[in-house]
Amino acid sequence: MQLWQKIKQIYQSKPRARRLSQEEIDRIYPKLRLQMLEATFVGYAAYYLVRTNLPNAVPAMQKTLGYSQQEMGLILSATGLAYGIGKFLLGGLSDRANPGMLMPTGLLLTAVLNILFGTANHFGIHLFLWTLNGFVQGVGWGPCGRTLGHWFSVSERGKIFGIWNIAHNVGGGLAGLIAGYSAEHLGFRSAFYIPALLATISAFYLFTRLKDKPESLGLPPIEEYRHDYPEKQVPHEELSFREIFLNRVLLNPYVWLISLANFFVYVIRYSLLDWGPTYLVQEHGATLSRGGWTTFFYEIAAIPSTIFIGFASDKLGGRRGLVSILSLLPILIAFLILVYTPPKELWGQILLFGTVGLFIYPPVMLLGVAALDFSSAKAVGAAAGFIGLWGYLGKAAQATALAYLSSHYGWKIALSVVALSVLAAVVLLLPVARKRPQN
Numbered sequence: 001m002q003l004w005q006k007i008k009q010i011y012q013s014k015p016r017a018r019r020l021s022q023e024e025i026d027r028i029y030p031k032l033r034l035q036m037l038e039a040t041f042v043g044y045a046a047y048y049l050v051r052t053n054l055p056n057a058v059p060a061m062q063k064t065l066g067y068s069q070q071e072m073g074l075i076l077s078a079t080g081l082a083y084g085i086g087k088f089l090l091g092g093l094s095d096r097a098n099p100g101m102l103m104p105t106g107l108l109l110t111a112v113l114n115i116l117f118g119t120a121n122h123f124g125i126h127l128f129l130w131t132l133n134g135f136v137q138g139v140g141w142g143p144c145g146r147t148l149g150h151w152f153s154v155s156e157r158g159k160i161f162g163i164w165n166i167a168h169n170v171g172g173g174l175a176g177l178i179a180g181y182s183a184e185h186l187g188f189r190s191a192f193y194i195p196a197l198l199a200t201i202s203a204f205y206l207f208t209r210l211k212d213k214p215e216s217l218g219l220p221p222i223e224e225y226r227h228d229y230p231e232k233q234v235p236h237e238e239l240s241f242r243e244i245f246l247n248r249v250l251l252n253p254y255v256w257l258i259s260l261a262n263f264f265v266y267v268i269r270y271s272l273l274d275w276g277p278t279y280l281v282q283e284h285g286a287t288l289s290r291g292g293w294t295t296f297f298y299e300i301a302a303i304p305s306t307i308f309i310g311f312a313s314d315k316l317g318g319r320r321g322l323v324s325i326l327s328l329l330p331i332l333i334a335f336l337i338l339v340y341t342p343p344k345e346l347w348g349q350i351l352l353f354g355t356v357g358l359f360i361y362p363p364v365m366l367l368g369v370a371a372l373d374f375s376s377a378k379a380v381g382a383a384a385g386f387i388g389l390w391g392y393l394g395k396a397a398q399a400t401a402l403a404y405l406s407s408h409y410g411w412k413i414a415l416s417v418v419a420l421s422v423l424a425a426v427v428l429l430l431p432v433a434r435k436r437p438q439n
Contacts, residue, residue, distance in 0.1 A: 011101050012097060012098060013096055013213065014098055016215040016216065017217060018218055019218055019219075019220070020217075020218040020219060025219055025220065025225070029219055029225060032217070033152065035209060035211075036151045036210070036211065037151075037152075037163065037164060039205075040103075040148065040164060041163075041166070042167075042202060042205065042209075043104070043107065043167075043202060043205075044140055044141070044164075044167040044168070045167040045170045045171030046203070047137060047171065047199070048168060048170075048171025048172045048174075049174060049175045049195040049199055050107075050110045050111055050137075050195045050196055051083075051110070051133070051137050051175075052171070052175040052273060052295075053179035053192060053195045054076070054079075054191075055179075055273060055274045055275070056175070056176050056179035056180040057179050057188045057191040058072050059183075059278055059281050060188035064187070065121065067123060069406065069407045070404065070407065071123055072403065073402070073403025073404070074127065074399075074400065075127050076399035076403075077397070077400040077403075078127060078130070078131040078134070079130050079134035079396075080134065080266075080270070080393070080394075080395030080396035081134070081395075081396040082131045082133075082134035082138075083134035083135065083138055083388075083392045083395070084138075084389035084390070084391065084392025084395070084396070085389060086136065086137060086138020087142070087385045087388040087389060088385035088386050088389040089138070090139040091138070091145075091383075093142070094142025094143050095142070095146060098216075099144070099211075100211050102139060102143050103143035103206055103210060104206035104207045104210070105139075105203075106140060107199050107200075107203040108199075108203045110136045110137055110199065111196040111197075111199040113136065114133065114193070114195060115193060115196045118188075118190075118193050119189070134392075138388075142385060145368070146213075147210065147211075147213075148161065148164060150213040150214060151213075154223075154228055158366075158369060161368070161369045162307045162308075163307060165306045165361065165364070166302075166303050166307065168299070168361060168365075169303050169306070169357075170303075172273070172295065172299040173297075173298075173299030175295075176277075176296045176299065177295075178191070178194055178195060180277070180295070182194055255383055255387065257429075257431055258321075258429075258432065259389070259390035259391075261324075261367065262394070263390045263391060263394035263397075264421040264422070264424045264425035264428070265324075265363050265367060265394070265425050266364075266390075266394035267394040267398040267418060268328075268331060268360055268418055268421055268422055269361075269395075270398055271415070272294075272298060272357075273295065274395070274399055275403075276294055276295060276353060277294065279411055280349060282406075283411055284344075284349060294350050297354045298357035301353075301354035302360070305362055306361045306365055309323055309327065309362040309365075321366075321430075321431075321432035324367065325430070328425055329426075330358075332419060332422040333355075334355040335356070335418055336419055339412055339415045339416050363425070364391075367391075394421075401414075401417065402417070402418075405417060
């Protein structure tokens with residue numbers, strides 16, 4: 001019990017410290033705001049290195065270990081489900097924890113699981129380890145959402161999350177290149193060892209850079225510092241678990257609508273991330289490293305659109321649902337081209353992959369921001385976790401469904417199902433299209 005109390009003391013959110021002088025506040029606050037954005041960016045990109053490396057190693061694992069499409073689909077599906085559950089449960093934990101301790105600890109654990117995964121040779125062990133990795137990965141988003149919610153105010157939220165959200169693309173793009181090249185030239189195991197090393201370095205970096213909320217450092221709340229108060233005031237004290245999970249999440253109709261839409265958004269997002277390299281190898285004869293390049297372009301294409309649309313959502317009064325709907329329409333066109341007139345040249349495929357990447361990450365980012373908009377900075381981890389849970393239920397569903405459909409009916413049918421998911425997401429977002437942030 002004494003050991004548990006010591007661990008709890010290390011990881012729990014720090015109490016409010018004595019207020020610094022105005023001169024110190026003016027000197028320290030701007031620097032720390034930039035530091036929090038930079039630290040969460042680097043940390044979350046590192047989480048992606050040790051999560052999205054598997055899809056680019058799938059063909060090599062199938063060749064080396066003889067795994068079937070359905071077996072790899074089961075691993076991808078179980079991982080997505082475990083990540084969604086972990087993001088929800090551990091997100092609630094992050095609402096009451098010190099992100100500077102919780103986030104790097106999770107990153108170290110997922111690096112260890114990558115190393116163990118690389119050494120394994122049995123399907124059951126691989127399934128268990130990558131499922132556990134998915135659950136541990138769930139600790140990554142909550143500390144970031146909490147940190148940004150406490151250090152940046154409502155009127156700048158879309159802009160800041162738009163910049164921060166590029167971490168998904170930097171981490172995912174680098175994971176595609178590193179894992180694809182490593183699997184082709186050094187064997188599939190190196191696709192897990194090398195990202196694990198980079199994640200370990202990043203974790204120790206986070207221990208030195210990421211801090212708790214401003215009040216714990218003797219600084220005023222961000223609303224007071226920027227004179228930017230939301231329509232509903234954010235409480236200064238931490239909320240109870242009941243208030244967080246029940247009142248702010250489970251009884252919140254807007255959170256439910258966004259969560260259901262996020263299910264289909266993640267079907268779209270992960271269809272090409274999980275199966276894009278395999279689709280290109282099987283249908284178009286691409287190499288593993290060239291399949292990795294498609295993942296890289298898919299991720300990097302999202303950078304300009306995510307920044308621009310983050311700014312745009314602020315200018316439109318925080319109407320995240322409307323901007324998300326507008327982003328989904330070009331994706332529908334791209335998938336219809338893939339289904340009915342797929343280009344024969346690999347660069348044509350890369351262009352379509354890039355189009356989907358260009359427009360899918362703005363909804364991914366904006367639906368995460370909506371967790372803040374319709375809940376509270378004190379409950380963002382749980383709200384984002386719940387929304388993310390539904391997203392990763394979508395990831396799990398597509399991993400299994402596309403593995404089955406592509407094996408039994410071909411990739412045209414599989415991609416048609418993804419196109420229908422675009423329409424479903426649009427319909428679900430219509431009721432919140434004109435809603436502004438409430439918190």
